[in-house]
Amino acid sequence: MMNIGRYRLGNDTKLKLTSFNPEDTHELKSKEEIHEEYEKLLKRLEEQQDRLFASSSHGVLIVFQGMDCSGKDGVIKKVFHGINPGGFRAYSFKKPNEEEARHDFLWRTHRSVPARGYMTAFNRSYYEEVLITRVHGQISDKEARKRLKSIRHFEEMLTSQNIRVLKFFLHISPEFQLQKIHERMENPEKLWKFDPNDLEERKHWKAYRTAYEEAISRTATKDCPWHIIPSNNRWYRNYLVLRILVEELEKLELAYPQPDVSVASRLETLKEERS
Incomplete structure (x- = not known):
């Protein structure tokens, strides 16, 4: 069994990022090796999100940070595509607009x-402000450091208010980033993703x-840890994020609310009417 604590x-x-290999796949060779497990994890995520929505006991904030081309959009698309969109939101943080810039740096986040x-x-987040x-x-x-x-x-x-904060740094190499920039420039279907500023x-x-x-060292705590995700291999990135997310949600021990007495009484009445 893989020890995912090594990424926590x-x-x-x-933190020294040079201690983490962005090519790491924990001896797995391809996504085919984890295909069956991955599908099961997706089902477990769906169940946990359903329990989360039904119970309304906790909220979950997932923060994705990483260099340009690390795959923040991609991991959100791949990991969350099967859950109920009614209980899920995704936000992409760009440069603050005029109103946001007049407030404190956490105002738009809250x-x-x-x-x-x-x-x-969050695709990028309040961490951009440091x-x-x-x-x-x-x-x-x-x-x-004051902002951190x-x-x-x-x-x-947020944690004290039952908002679980999960933070992921998508770790890539500069060589991998350059490769992705070239792909964007050469592929008409990906050219829209290319931003000349990425080269700067x-x-x-x-x-x-x-x-x-x-930033990561000063804000990594027991209750709000960071996870360093090797991301040169997209399939492993997606698998690791999904697995960590599912395991963290299951720790919350989410449960469906129990019906009150009046509901139970009405159910018995309905059963009698049908019999």
Whole structure:
């Protein structure tokens, strides 16, 4: 049995991304090896989401971060395609608009946090406010650390309100990113994904890596851990995220609400009428 704890980072662990191999597949050779298990995991996710929606006891926030081309859109599409869309939301965080920029950096995030009973995935997130802003000198290192402290408190508050926060860093190599950029530029069906700015951002790879390492290290806790997901192999990325998500949801021990006495009484009446 694979120990997925090897990808988990909590309790203020110091992160060095160079310690994680983005090519890692834990000795699995192909997606065919885990096909049957993957299908079962999808069914388990559907069941857990149904219980989540019915019970309204918890909410689940899933945060996806990663360099450009790490597959944040793709993993959301692949992992969540079979669940009830009525209980699921996905948000993509772009540059703050004029109104959002006039508020504190967490304001727009809090409006998108799931209510109890719902599951929400963030494609990028509030962490961008300590990543791109820091790399491009829009905030100082001191301000970045103040924001990281606020983020940690924010996630602690969400946890206290039964909002489970699951955070995934999709880890790719610079070589893999370049390959994906080339594919986007050469394929007419993927050209719409190409952003010339991606090539400029590549120049800051080491700065982003450093910013990610500190952001993850300072906000990885027992209740709100980070998971470092090797993502050069898309099938393994999807499998790992799905498995972690299912196992974390099952830890919540979600249950369908019990009918009250009046419902039970009406059910007995209906049975008598049918007999």
